[in-house]
Amino acid sequence: MKLPDGPKTSPRSLSHHFKTDPLGFMDAMNESYGDIFTIMAGSTPLVIVSNPQGMKQIFTSAKEITASGKLNQGGALLVGSNGLLMLDGLRHKHRRQLLMPPLHGNRVKAYGQRICQVTEKVMNDLGSGKSFYAYPTVQKITLEVILQALFGLHSGERYEQFRRLFSNLLSFARSRWLSLSLSYPFLRQDLGRWSPWGYWQSLQRQFNKLLQSEIEERRSQADRDRTDVLSELVFACDETGQPMTYEDLRDLFPSLLLGGQDASATAITWSLYWIHRLKDVRERLLEELDTLGESPDPMSIVALPYLSAVCNEVLRIYPTQVVTFPRLVESPIEVMGYELSPGTVIRGSIYLTHQREDLYPEPKEFKPERFLERQYSPYEFLPFGGGARRCPGEALALFEMKIVLATILSRYQLALADEKKVEKPKAIGVNYPPASGLKMVILGERPRQERSHQLIVSSANP
Template sequence: MNLPAGPKTPNWLLNQQFQADPFGYMDAVYKRYGDIVTIMSDSTPIVHVSNPSGIKQIFTSTKEIIARGALNSNFAGGTGNQGVLQLDGFRHKHRRKLLMQAFHGERMQACGQRICELTEKIMSQQAIGKPFIAYRTIEDITLRVGIEVVMGLCEGERYDKIKHLFASIIKYQQSPLYEIVTQLPFGQRDLGQWSPRGYILHLQRELFQLLYAEVEERREQADPSRTDILSDLIFAHDETGEPLSNEEVRDLLLSPIFAAQDASGTALAWSLYWIHHLPGVRERLLEELDCLGKDPDPMSIVALPYLSAVCNEVLRIYPTQLFTFPRLVESPVNVMGYELSPGTVLLGNIYLTHQRKDLYPEPKQFQPERFLEKQFSPYEFLPFGGGARTCIGGAFALFEMKLVLATILSRYQLALVDKRPEKPKFGGLICYPASGVKMLVQSRRQHQGESQPLVVSSI
């Protein structure tokens, strides 16, 4: 086997360096070793690739390089043992198809107005002149949208409990205490509900029980006219023609909701930061949005070119998913001139691909115009991964980003409270804004010919 070069630093120290400054760490590794590098994890070589031609090889060499569900076992606690991340082969392909039908076409269009309504409802609760954490507010919006689209729930005691548990799991996993303790040798042990790991498992068990109860109840009261993902799964059959079990239906619900909440919420928080950090970007966006008039059709919003470019640039400069899901070399294969043996793990490094100067001149600068001037291949711009493990909700995430941003920007005059640059912080798969993007509502915007008083409300 001919492995690419890589750092000889002990793995535990590399992890610490990555956790402290993920982007700085990856920039330094790229500068020293180039766009293909080996990081050893005990005796397993993990090869990171940020060259578009190399990433294309990873995604298309499907006989030699396999996207095994077992490689995602670390996520099973949160996404279930039968979630789409853990599945392989035809079963994985079949379940992906079931889930993705809700994120395309007429279904996606039908929920556009609801996204705008939810955004306005939650933003209207912000008091004029009172600072708020944009990340948490936006995550509230994206979580509500996710639960409605995936489960068809929008009110009731069970909805409130499920929403609370999803939010609590994400918030606790991003807390300083959890991040510090889980880095210690005993930090991943379940020492009961009062230990960090034990508490997360307790929350996950409660969530699983509530989701199972909803699946069970909905199966008993099956309604073929409903258009949410849960209803699709209840009426679906597996590859042998049998109905999916309640446990599998429950597990398949988890990944789409977590993705809708956390990945979409993070991307939107970064969007608000960049748009208000660079006044010229905001002004150009408002000019484009105002041309649509008051209360435009959601499909007119998502077609706006500059809004699309801004969303793409957000996903380029600080991608919410830093790496593709891992692939395993199962038979000898040549990747970028290196002969890799079975057992080698391959990762596409999304962040470093998006930082290539040959693709994105001045990559540290936020420049939406680059997406108006050039169309990038799926191996050059891949915010949602690629190949068999592309994020099932990628198209919906962009759709949601555009509508939430358009609703907020067209109706509210916001400002950043802290003028210092926002720093990224890594948690799980996500790089979220470290301070959460502290903002305040200065006023409501008025459209031409509209007379509307300020709405001052308490949180």
């Protein structure tokens, strides 16, 4: 076996560098070793690839390189043992297919008006002239959207119960206390709800009770017109043709909840930062939005080319998945001139691929126009991963991102609280929102006459 070169630093030192500054760590590895390098994880080689050709091999060499669920077992305590991340083969393929319809196509379009309403409600609650932190504010919006998409809930007692529980559950899932408990087994002791593990177990029990009640109610009062994920699954059968068990259903939701709130909130928050930091970007985007007039159809918003380019550039700089899920080499294969043996673990660095000078000149600069000038392959631009482990909620995430941004920008005037401050990313779970939470000021509603004037100017100057 001929492995790519890599650091000879002690594993403890490498781990510390990665935990304290993961993106800086990857930048340093790329600078020293190029677009393929090896890190030893004990006796197991971990090969990191950021070359597009290498990415293509990872995703298309399905016989030699498998997206093995056993490599993700460390997350079972967080998201359950029967979720998509843990499954392989037919079980994984079948359950992924069950999730796709309610998260794509016409189902997603049906959420458009609700996303606009939720965004306006949250923004109106802020109050004119007040400062606020964008990241937790946007999290409120994305939580409401995920409640609608996953569970079809937007009002009533059950909705309020789910909303309060998910807010607590998702917040604690990102906490240092839970991270420590997951890392050190001796801390996983249920000493009551005042202990970290006891509190997590209490939240899990509440979730189980609430979800089970909702499932029983849906099965007893079938409503085939509902379009949410839960309604799609309660009458679904597993890959053997048998009704899915409660455990099977339950474990499909945690990863969708975490990704649906945090990943979307991170992307939208970074969008607000770049749009309000760069005047030219903001003005061009507002001009494009104003061509749609008052109360535009959500699908018209989604089709706007510059808005799409802005969203893509945000996802290029800080993708929702910084690295691909790990793959396992099952039989000998050559990757970029290196012979990899069975047992080698391989991951693609999406972040480093998106930072390549040959693909994205001046990669640290925010330049949406690059996505208007060039079409990138799925191995060059892959913010949601690729292959069998590609994020199933990609379509909903992009749809939500565009609708939320269009609603905020069209209706409200915002500003960065400190226009000179350069925001840095901070790792929270697997996402990298602005470290400060992004403090902004809401100046008020955007004057209607300003929108009308820009619409006239835009129409007169095609």
